Amino acid sequence: MTNPALRESATFDRATIAGIQRAAETGVYDIRGWGAKRPLPHFDDLLFLGASMSRYPLEGYRERCDTDVVLGDRHAKFPLHLDIPITIAGMSFGALSAQAKEALGRGASEVGTSTTTGDGGMTPEERGQSKHLVYQYLPSRYGMNPTDLRKADAIEVVLGQGAKPGGGGMLLGQKISERVAGMRTLPAGIDQRSACRHPDWTGPDDLTIKIVELREITDWEKPVYVKVGATRTYYDVKLAVAAGADVVVVDGMQGGTAATQDVFIEHVGIPTLAAIPQAVQALQELGVHRKVQLIVSGGIRTGADVAKAMALGADAVAIGTAALIALGDNHPRYADEYEKIGSAAGFYDDFQDGRDPAGITTQDPELAARLDPVEGGRRIANYLRVLTLEAQTLARACGKAHLRNLEPEDLVALTIEAAAMARVPLAGTDWIPGNGR
Amino acid sequence: MATVTPVSSKVDLSTSSVRALNAELHEPAAEAYEVLHPQGAHAIAAGVHHPVTVDIRGHAGYYCAGMNDGGTITVHGSAGTGVAENMMSGTVRVHGDASQSAGATGHGGLLVVSGSASMRCGISMKGIDIVVGGDIGPMSAFMAQAGRLVVCGDAGDALGDSIYEARIYVRGKVNSLGADCVEKPMRAEHLSELAGLLGAAGLDHDPADFRRYGSARKLYHFAAHNSDSY
Numbered sequence: 001m002t003n004p005a006l007r008e009s010a011t012f013d014r015a016t017i018a019g020i021q022r023a024a025e026t027g028v029y030d031i032r033g034w035g036a037k038r039p040l041p042h043f044d045d046l047l048f049l050g051a052s053m054s055r056y057p058l059e060g061y062r063e064r065c066d067t068d069v070v071l072g073d074r075h076a077k078f079p080l081h082l083d084i085p086i087t088i089a090g091m092s093f094g095a096l097s098a099q100a101k102e103a104l105g106r107g108a109s110e111v112g113t114s115t116t117t118g119d120g121g122m123t124p125e126e127r128g129q130s131k132h133l134v135y136q137y138l139p140s141r142y143g144m145n146p147t148d149l150r151k152a153d154a155i156e157v158v159l160g161q162g163a164k165p166g167g168g169g170m171l172l173g174q175k176i177s178e179r180v181a182g183m184r185t186l187p188a189g190i191d192q193r194s195a196c197r198h199p200d201w202t203g204p205d206d207l208t209i210k211i212v213e214l215r216e217i218t219d220w221e222k223p224v225y226v227k228v229g230a231t232r233t234y235y236d237v238k239l240a241v242a243a244g245a246d247v248v249v250v251d252g253m254q255g256g257t258a259a260t261q262d263v264f265i266e267h268v269g270i271p272t273l274a275a276i277p278q279a280v281q282a283l284q285e286l287g288v289h290r291k292v293q294l295i296v297s298g299g300i301r302t303g304a305d306v307a308k309a310m311a312l313g314a315d316a317v318a319i320g321t322a323a324l325i326a327l328g329d330n331h332p333r334y335a336d337e338y339e340k341i342g343s344a345a346g347f348y349d350d351f352q353d354g355r356d357p358a359g360i361t362t363q364d365p366e367l368a369a370r371l372d373p374v375e376g377g378r379r380i381a382n383y384l385r386v387l388t389l390e391a392q393t394l395a396r397a398c399g400k401a402h403l404r405n406l407e408p409e410d411l412v413a414l415t416i417e418a419a420a421m422a423r424v425p426l427a428g429t430d431w432i433p434g435n436g437r
Numbered sequence: 438m439a440t441v442t443p444v445s446s447k448v449d450l451s452t453s454s455v456r457a458l459n460a461e462l463h464e465p466a467a468e469a470y471e472v473l474h475p476q477g478a479h480a481i482a483a484g485v486h487h488p489v490t491v492d493i494r495g496h497a498g499y500y501c502a503g504m505n506d507g508g509t510i511t512v513h514g515s516a517g518t519g520v521a522e523n524m525m526s527g528t529v530r531v532h533g534d535a536s537q538s539a540g541a542t543g544h545g546g547l548l549v550v551s552g553s554a555s556m557r558c559g560i561s562m563k564g565i566d567i568v569v570g571g572d573i574g575p576m577s578a579f580m581a582q583a584g585r586l587v588v589c590g591d592a593g594d595a596l597g598d599s600i601y602e603a604r605i606y607v608r609g610k611v612n613s614l615g616a617d618c619v620e621k622p623m624r625a626e627h628l629s630e631l632a633g634l635l636g637a638a639g640l641d642h643d644p645a646d647f648r649r650y651g652s653a654r655k656l657y658h659f660a661a662h663n664s665d666s667y
Contacts, residue, residue: 028659028661140561141541144523145506145525146506146523184582185563185564187601187602190657199522199541199560201518201519206499209479209500210499213483216455216480217484
């Protein structure tokens, strides 16, 4: 038993000490997957005000609470009409196995929502199993080609992601199989860098022209999303709308990554909670809230998170890390194997090294074969159904017949920080810090 | 009675729109098109995926011939940013100069710029062949993955920075090489492939006058001892 007189430093805690020791031994910064792990103001710091005398609830098992959402009806001939407002975020083939990508497509399709490619192109497995597939247009342009662009249901121009706004990517050589390398036109086994800036445009004015080009190539059929990592969200959303985005995707700092420097993940960007009101304000000031749809990602775990994001003004959410967990990531059944590679179930974040015991973030054929895409798809569909049911439960309690009808007035905050960021009152008060009252 | 496919067709962008032009080019009724009064419009002939011939009589704006896949497209003037970006196959010729990011991320096909090309020419190229009759600007062939870039004039700073497997041939002066880009010996096979590229571009320079540049392959794996290079 630990001597109770021993006192751990709050400044140099055990994780910090281990980090310093690791840096001294290796001379390389820590690269890992997952998103920010530090405590942050989040959706847990918000509560719904259920109906009582002043509001009229809906009967939970009798009255409808609809969940569908139309994305991209500003300019596109064929906007996406999803049955639920919970989408699968962009994750690359390369970062994930082909089986995992297929499972995500199967699960999303079963419940009528979309999944998204990633840095590395579109696989036939994913396209084949995805009813609604969003094709990411990234700075690396790995695997980008007009044939797949025409096969996509929407195009997502990625400027950044919440785990590393302003940063590029690095898929380490151990995950570069012949197939991954072939799709990216690079030698197998070498580290593959993804640039942080697009190669043929440099600012919002250029982006406007780039979006027109993408629309021209696809005959104005596809919705065009613009995805940003949450930083200067108010300005970024305004510029994205001005550039012609049909949908803006805002990814908070809890959003996941397959491989990024730990220092980047933990110290760049703002929490999802702080980003949403900025994005909504920008859309409202431009008069396009609900016309240019807002998708929010970064730390969505439960139906409560879904409902809270939508109450703050999002039209839909996207999940990444949670979807991997639903597939089996960090499952206790692999406890022994996690231990062998220096991790533990519930802590595993070395998505970059390709040794994932769950067979999800790997290109090792034997490990990848552990994930059955059909069973994985069933798990994803189950999880998405639970998220939807939970969100509906909360919406009905607030008297809402559609998830999109949730509103900030339905929420209060538990902490001053959350109240200030989410711009809702501190519970039991009418005080919203920062609004001048 | 069978309809006869018209051999050629003219589209005047002073009276028609780029949208109408591209819609026609995506489902072409003719084998050849002449685009009049392009007036620097953007995305002219973007997304061509049939073996049509397109002659643009004047200057083109951004992303002319973007993602071309099989078309033979000629700009009888200069082209703006990103001409032939992400080209898959076919040929794009610019008789004048090209702005930034010419041939960016191209997977295949041949891009010929008779004049000079601005910075970032061939950035992230993935198999395209690019021949520039004049000079190219700085940061060209940045992270170039595959394909060949031929420069008959001079190259600006940081040529081939972080280059992968693309090959670069320069006839004139190179201001500076980027990280991990080095000069390499010209062997017989390089002289031969360069002669072929020059021939395809319609240029009669002597391949022996060129120098070859490519990756030293020292940065293919991230390592602490290379930190000065990043």
